[in-house]
Amino acid sequence: MDAGTLLWILAVILVIAGIVAIFRGQMLWGIVLIIVGLLVGPGGVSVFT
Template sequence: MWDTILWIAAVIIAIFGILRLVQRDFVMGAVLIVIALLVGPGGVSLFT
């Protein structure tokens, strides 16, 4: 259950990061994508 919630949260954060990159806010976009990679259960999860 928690894996699904973390995966959904990571996808949402990554989408916001991509939108920031499209809006030419490169620093915030990169930060959001890194956070998404850290939160996502497929990556290096902060909670495990």
């Protein structure tokens, strides 16, 4: 696996963790996790490209 694949997996985990946090009532923490996941992810907004 290359670094891009690892970052993509990490981003998915962060977004899922954020969604779970929101469902548990931790709105701020959930939003932070989702935003970080989107920034790390393979989309056009990745901070590593």
